[in-house]
Amino acid sequence: MDIDLARRGQFESVVDVVYEPLQRYFARRTQPADVSELLNDALLVIWRRLDQLPADDPLPWSYGVAKRCLANHRRGSQRRLRLVGKMIERAPRDSVALGTPMAEFDNPRLEAALAELDESDRELIRLWAWEQLEPREIAVVLDMTPNAVSLRLTRAKKTIVSSMERQNVAAAGQEGLGHRREPRP
Amino acid sequence: MNEELRDQLGRLDPMHPGVPVESAATTSSRARMEQIMNTPLIDKEDSLTTSIPQSSTIGERRRRNWMLLGGVAAAAVIAVGGAVIVGNRGGDGDTQIAAGPPLELSLGDSGVMSSCIMFDVAFLANMSPAFAGTATSVDGEVVTLTVDRWYAGGDAASVVLSGAAGSPALIDGFEFVAGQQYLITAAEGTVNFCGYSGPATPELTAAFEAAFAG
CATH class of the missing domain: 1.10.10.10 (Winged helix-like DNA-binding domain superfamily/Winged helix DNA-binding domain)
Known part of the structure; x- marks a missing residue:
């Protein structure tokens, strides 16, 4: 129980630091409607990998998590569209x-x-x-x-x-x- | 030049500091955090028997995604090189390893799991193919594994994992290293992440044993 409380406390401290920056990170790079879901995904990974997080400077590491969530999200979006048979053009990388x-x-x-x-x-x-x-x-x-x-x-x-x-x-x-x-x- | 350029670029920022975002202190933010903190952890023993909370909105979303995956996976478990037993599920014991062409899986198109469903051994049990393998080579975007054990859905002696163009063999927080053993599941020819594949830690090994126990 003490370990759980300590973990929760550590997570809450990290979230205080990364919560707003991660929203801005996602909002700069994806549709507004996707920001909340991506934020959930990133926070879930941070929660699960809390012991790997550099305690002194959690933000860059958290951006790294966000980057992977975003990459998965983009691939998933393209893939889901293909699955329902829509003709889509792969978005140019510089789009x-x-x-x-x-x-x-x-x-x-x-x-x-x-x-x-x-x-x-x-x-x-x-x-x-x-x-x-x-x-x-x-x-x-x-x-x-x-x-x-x-x-x-x-x-x-x-x-x-x-x-x-x-x-x-x-x-x-x-x-x-x-x-x-x-x-x- | 440096700071002036940075300042000019900053003025193009669509999310410059003047744009409000949700604070971590709001009620809805706290609820979101609470929900995440109630997510079972893969490295906790009790996660093996914990089911997804029925009232969880995150859980509901992830379940929907999983149902989408399940629907298409039923029809589309991809057999590459004839080495995969289509439709195999957990619970029917180990499959023998056979000589034959390697099974090819994609690392790059992992979007099917882009919204992580919470780790649950019941989901794991339905994943196919599933195997334990040791990485024999990691060459840029291509990882080759020798299969140590098939849990479900295959009998090939080796598996080749290929990343999307430009992506390193580093996804979901773990990196493939030659000589290390991994537990891998896939659907539709694509490796599942979100805790359903990873280095063969004692915890993940226990989860695979529990999921695919005969």
Whole structure:
């Protein structure tokens, strides 16, 4: 009984830390209607694997659990649709919504730059910018080495910056052309 | 550049901190946690005899998923290489291991169990194929196991598990390591996770023994 109480107490402490971040994690990556079910799945795995959870920093490990739940969910959704005979096209890997930006913010060049990344690099960027994780924490989520995460993250950031610079130059060129085409008085 | 870029990217976040989410302190959150904490644990002895709570909404959802699985599985237990005895169920004792082509199962399309049903030995008893095997090679997405014992649904001497493209041989929190023994169940050619497959711990071995006892 004491062990059960201790386990419950440990789980409740972990849930206090991960409950809201996991909802945001799922909401960023799937349909709103699926968030609650995915949250249940992730919390169930955390409850069952509580003894494997790093007590000092449970969030990255919990994101790793969430990542697997989400992957299973996506495969299951596709599979269930196939089972009922619907013709579906496999969703492109890069079809995950980049999100609805804050109302007052519009940055189509940044969105275009993100769209140029492959999905695995885009997920690194999401974990860094949206989940606010550092490379060593992303490494826990993705089961990679921190060094590999750092290298790929740096490369992805450079790709984004280069893409935005390229778009800026192209836009400036368009504006220049526009000026030259103006009729002279 | 670093923090400025992070800040700009953060402004594209559809779930930025201004978007409210449910707090862990609400009544419904507490109810959700309570339900999860009442889930039987696979590593507890009493989980072998604990049934799914009838009033559980999580349980009901999982049962529905299981019924979907059961409905299609009855018609579609996949025989690969002629090595599978279709429709075999628990309770009819061990099956002999025969020479023949390996049984091929998928790791990647595990979505059938994506919503984990709570572990219950009664469900385990109906799973087919089910076997104990030792991983002889782990090569990226492909794991080969030598069958040590068939509990149900097959007689092949070896089984090949293949992951989906790009996925490592690491699912549901356990990793396949060469030389280690695993207990595996599958449906429709796809490995079941959620506690119904995993390393051959004494607890899972006891569950398989109880489920498939003659």
